[in-house]
Structure formats: structure tokens, C-alpha cells
Amino acid sequence: MTKIPGAKPRIGLLGTGPWAERTHAPALAAHPGVEFSGVWGRRPEAAAALAAGFGTRAFAGVDALFEASDAVALALPPDVQAPLAARAAAAGCHVILDKPVATSVGTARDLAAAVTAAGVASVVFCTLRFAEPTARWIGEQTAAGGWFLGEAHWLGSLFAPGSESAYAASPWRRDKGGLWDVGPHVLSVYLPVLGDVTSVTCARGPADTRHLVLRHTSGASSTATLTLSAPPGAAEAALSLYGERGRVTMPGWDGALDAFGGAVDALLEAVRSGEPHPCDVRFGARLTEILAEAEAASA
Template sequence: MNRLRIGLVGTGPWATTTHAPALAAHPDVDFSGVWGRRPEAAATLASAHATTAYADADELFAASDAVAFAVPPDVQAPLAARAAAAGCHLLLDKPVATTPDAAHHLARAAERAQVASVVFFTLRFAPDSSAWLAEQVALGGWFTGRADWYGSFYTPDGGAAFDSPWRASRGGLWDVGPHALSMLLPVLGDVTDVTAAPGPGDTAHLILRHTGGASSTAALSLTAPEKCAGLAMELRGEHGIAALPSWEGADEAFRNAIDALVAAARTGTAHPCDVRFGLRVTQILARAQERIAAA
């Protein structure tokens, strides 16, 4: 079958360290080019991977069958809607947007264009965590769950390479909250009610009620002290306790996300982590944001 031409929107740390190398090396992909808001950075990144830097995003869309996005969510949403209108399949970053209206507009654009979409929720594509999730979904009988993600981006040694204005303004709720929801919803069901309250720094505490009666909690932060940073997810139910295995990192997960988009584009079968799921995650987080603002 023909290789899928996939372009890249973005030139920041994720685009440079994860997206571009994976697209350039993928056996089923022709890396069709790069567009970024900083033309000089796009030229450097394109040169490093023997592809084309485009001065105009629509020119990249015209030269591509699909587009991967590594830009802030409120930049991503309108650009991805344009890419969909140009007939491009979408490999999106999370969250797909930070307002339900923007996420809904993007989902409708993809639906109208009948293009495939995959949202890169890292844990859903990392081999060990995705296998663990499938096991828990099949097992069933879960009573409660919790997902705690304490990042330390804004400590002196906390990962400044991935700092960005949108993370600083939106905080852990919007940066790591999508990861937590992407794991809780498939096991416990859709969210029917949200309670949320602020903690120290940007920390957000969520209590979620799910279809079927289960409940869950999430603690989300980018400002935790470095020595207490980490990720934990636990389910409790009639079969006992299940804990998420250690996270393996993003590189292999992103390659698997590319595989998923290629398969969805070729077969027309929607992936569970498509833009409609991304829309639902945005709706839940927006409701949590409202509750925090009212606290």
C-alpha cells in the first residue's frame, strides 16, 4: 500500500525530540514537510530530516495526506480544522483545545471532511500501560479509581525544556489532566458529574462520578516539589487492587500513535482516541475549571 505523507506542524521541544524523528523513521510514512510559527526553526528542523520547510501552513496541508501537531492546544484547534478541510487526516496532541466550542468545531470539521483522527494520549499508546488498561477493561467490576500526576516543571531542575506559556497559564489540569481522563474513562465509563477544587500552586483535585456508579479522583499538578513528583494510577474493585505499571516514555508511544493513524486512514475505522474522545476530555476539564473558579 502507498505510504502516507505526513507533515508536521510545530518546531518546539516535542516536535524536535519526538515527532520529527518518529515521522522520518516510520516505514509507512513519507515525512512531507514542516511548518512552524518560527520560519527559521522550521527550516532547521526540516533540514535535519531531509524534508521541506513550508512558509505557509496551507501549502503543507496540500502536500500531505495527514498532519501531526506539536503546538499549543489553542493554536492546534483552528489549524487542525483547516487541515481537515484540506482533506488531511489528523494526529493531534492533547488536549485538542481548551474550550468546548473550539474542540467541537474541530470535531465537526473532521467529521465533515471524513478524515481519520488520533489524539496522542501518551499512556494509551505506551505498550505496558495500554496493555494494562486493556486487561482492566476486560476484567471489569471496578468500584473506584484514582489517577495522581504530580509534575515538577516549575522547580529549578524540573524540565524547563518543555516549559511553555500555555502550560504556565493552564497548569496541570489541562496538561496532565487529559492523560488521567484518557485512562479512567475507558475503565469506569463516561463522567456524569465533576467536583473540583484548587490545591497548592497549580494543583487541581477532581472527584468524578462515572456511568454505572463508579467514582474516581485525580490530583494534577506541574508545580509539585521535585522529590515528590511522579505518576500513580490505581483501581479498586471486586477483584482487588490493580496499579498502573511504570511509564516507559513517549518515543515508542508516539510511533504507536502513528501506526494507529495509518491504520485508521487506511481502514476508515475510528480509533478509540479520536477527536470525538478528545472533545469529551475537553468538556470534562472545562467543567472542572468552572468548579475550581467558583471555589
């Protein structure tokens, strides 16, 4: 049975890594409209420390956290996330998922089917869809239409020599690279503005770099260069559109913390209204399908 949140919905957190510690936990603890109901992690000592730091409690088992929550946010590797999110949905919890929702097409589709069958609301935390400046810009360009080309590059330096990023130790990022880590961000902008992807070409560049060429249902085409191995001095994330109004460039945004608060608000609105959010688990599954096609093309 789907849970109907009360005046102050209870949201729990699955995950204790740097992403959970720096984004999910502080955003949930600071959100005035929710109760941060607890933390579960694969390492109990890390869950206890994270919970204590943000004034909530640690749970030894996920099912107990599901019972104590109306919704859960997941900050876990994608293929760990998917089965736990399906369990949460079956327990009646609404879900805030991380991107990508899974790295296997079958797993992503199974997750979307499980969440849909459970009748719970879902949001996939693609940062650019929930950070206020970029979300507003995406809405404006979608309404304007008339686009001919898109051009994007997301050059991260996570794996550059000397990197001290806490995310550089992430095994799934090491395995899947920038295509799967930052590719969902670019696609989350292109799809609402240019339409679904109808064809994918992907070529390899240095290290984990991938160059994508996409065609869209609107007739537009787009490109994206994605990497986590750029030299630090070259690190940048940018996206431009070209069309009837000339060139427009996506604005910057101020980190992920406020954006995650926006994702919480979006989930709560989807629960209240009964209307699925455009960036829900089915959208997340579609991103996995496109990325898997790109990965196969580059192989």
C-alpha cells in the first residue's frame, strides 16, 4: 500500500558515502517540510556516524527504515540502488533515485516496472533538472523550440593525476567512466528540449572520454563530449543550443545541495498531485537505455 505522508513527511536515506554525506543528509536535515527519519548503510558504523551528525537515527536493516519512512532517498552505486529501490517501493515508500538508476537496461526496466506497479511517486536526481537556474532555463528553451543543434561537453577531472576528490575512489565510476556518471546530466537537458533520442553514435577519446552524436525526435542533432579524466585546468561543464533565435548557453548553478532540496519538493508535489514528475524512474530507465546503446557503439 502506498504511504500517504502526513503534515511533515518522513524521508529516510540509504547510503553513507561522500555524496550522501555532502548532499543528501544535509539537504534532508535542513528541509523545513520534512522529517529526516533515519539512515541505513552497508557499513553500520558509517550509518551511525552520519545519523549522529545530522540529528537522526541509524537503522540496522532497510526494512525497518522503510517502515519508519514515507519516502526514501538513495545515494548508492546504481546497481546496488536498483533492487533496494524496488524493495522500498514494494513497502509503499516513494523514492528519490540517484542517476543512473542502473547500468543494465534490464535492471532499469525492472525497477521502473516495480515502482509503477507499487503506485509510488519517484524522482531521479539529475541535478540540472532541479537546480533553480538550470531548471528554469530548460523550461524556457523547451517552450521556445525551434532548435537545430545542441553542443555539450562535461569535462571532469576526477581521475586526473593528483586528484584529491573523494569521489575518485568510487569503484563504479572507475568502471563506467564519464559516459555513465556525467552523461545522464547532459541527456537530462537534451531530452526535454530536443526530444527523445532516435539514434546514437559514440567514439572513444583519451582515457574514459566518449564523444556522442545524437539525433532527436524534433529533427535536431546534438553532440556531447564526456570525461572524468580531463586535466584540472580544462575542467568545465557547458551546454549550448543553436536555432531560430541564434545561440543560447545554459547558465551555471550553485552546487547540488539546493538542487536536492528541489528534488524533495518535486517528489512531494508528485505525491500530492498524483501526477508523475517528468524526471521520474521511467525517464531514468530511458537514460540507461541510451547510455547502454552509446556504450555498445563505442565498443
